[in-house]
Amino acid sequence: MLDIASLTRQVRRNCTLSDARFAGHYSVCGLVMRLRDLYKWEHSLDPYEEHAASQVLDWIGRKETLWETLQESDFDDLVIDGQRIDPFDTETVNRLIEPLHLFYGAGYAHSMKPSFLLATIDRKSAVNGYPVVFLSKEMARDLLTLPALTQDDTIVVRQSAAKLYVWDRMLYLNQSGRPFFRFALLACGIAEKDVGSLRHCLPSVAQVLHDTFLYHEIGELSDCCFNRQIWRDIIAALPHTPTELLVRTVKDVLADTGPHGTLRHIRKTQQTAALGFYAAFLDGLGKKLFPEIRATVAGFMTDGDWQAVAAMISSVHQKAETMAFTIIDLYRNGTRDHDSVWVNETLNRLYIEPLTA
Incomplete structure (x- = not known):
């Protein structure tokens, strides 16, 4: 019988190994935010619950000490019912654990950081022909x-x-996004006087953003513009560079504006609140490369x-x-000439440097 506790x-352990190896890739603020989320998960806290700063800092200190001991360790194979399985062989693992309503995730995220996940399955469905698995309790996760x-x-x-994720986006929302956020909350029926309580807003915002997250993934799966394998090759060749941020941003926007993506769905269903939240939480390169998104939503708030x-x-x-075709x-x-440095510098000069001029 499968030993869930052992799995x-x-x-x-593989989650901790990944975090140990890649913690240095984050800015100090970025790492602290991710550690706060991990702390809340480990201590079964709601997103808005906070423990004393001293308690959290002690935990972070112990976590960093543990990471130092694991820097040179390799990821372990998973042993399930005596069978040894590569930790990235998600198909085999899920075939073995699905009867217990469990889901295993493994892959590579930003900067090619390995990411692992083990969770219970809440339910399954299909949307636009794509299978969807909704997870509930997460039994193992990393910083992401x-x-x-x-x-x-x-x-x-x-x-x-x-x-x-939604709580973090609300908590750290920049000043330029706040008018869109207030507009979206009003569309949810949350009055101006109640906007000050983020905890009060969380259920409504999370409910609206459910479709935003879902249709973003549908948009990515159905996107035919940015060849998925080429995109992966670029990410693998140029991890933790401005080019990685650029290609991830372009692919995200292609997904959201594609025939089956988030913004098309919002437009089709005329979800005013979702449109406002999309503009509010648009940041980083997305906001700078595609300023027409916020400009149009600002006009929509009036007309x-x-x-x-x-x-x-x-x-x-x-x-x-x-942009995708140019990239x-x-x-x-660059690949033909074995010159990834040239690719990174050229794309930086074309798309990123003009944003700071």
């Missing part, structure tokens, strides 16, 4: 708080992680013109598509 320990992901052409919604939103979505998709061509040229 949980094995997956948690991802609300949803795609694995083996299946969309996986991490319901508990999604709440943490409610869904036709203008539709035109913006088509325009942004075409712009992102052109692919440059990468192929």
Whole structure:
């Protein structure tokens, strides 16, 4: 019989190994935010619950000490019913544990960080022909708080992680996003006087963003513009570089503005709150490379013109598509000449440097 406790320990160890190796890739603030989420998960706290700073800092100190002892360790194979399995062989692992309503996730995230997950399955469904697995309790996880992901052409919604993710986005929302956030909350029926209580807002925001996360993954699966294998090759060749951030941003926007993506779904269903939250939480390169998204939503806040939103979505998709084709061509040229440095510098000069001029 499958030993769930043993499997949980094995997956948690690989999670810790991954965190130990890649903690240095984050900024100090970025690492602290991820550690806070991990702390809340380990201590079964709600997103808005906080323990004393001294208690959290002691825990972080112990975590970093543990990481130092694991820097040179290799990921362990998973042993299930006496069978030794590569930790990235998700298909085999899930075939063995699915009868127990468990889900195992493994793959590579930003900067090619290995990421592992073990959780209980809440329910399964299909949306637009794509299988969707909704997870409930997470038994093992690493530093990454991802609300949803795609694995083996299946969309996986991490319901508990999604709440943490939404809470973080609200808590650290920058000043430029706040007008859109207030507009979206009003569309949810939350009055201006109640906006000050983020805890009060969390259920409504999380509910609205459920479709945002889901249709982003559908958009990625159905995207035909940015060849998935080439995209993976670029990420693998240039991890932790401006180019990685660029290609991830372009692919995300292609997914969201594609025929089956988030913004198309928002436009089709005329979800005013979802449109406001999308603009509010748009940040980083996405906000800078595609300023027309926020500009159009700002106009929508006044005139409610869904036709203008539709035109913006088509325009942004075409712009992102052109960028994707340029990135692919440059990468192929660089690969032919074995010069990934040239690819990174050229893309940086084309798309990123002008943003700071």
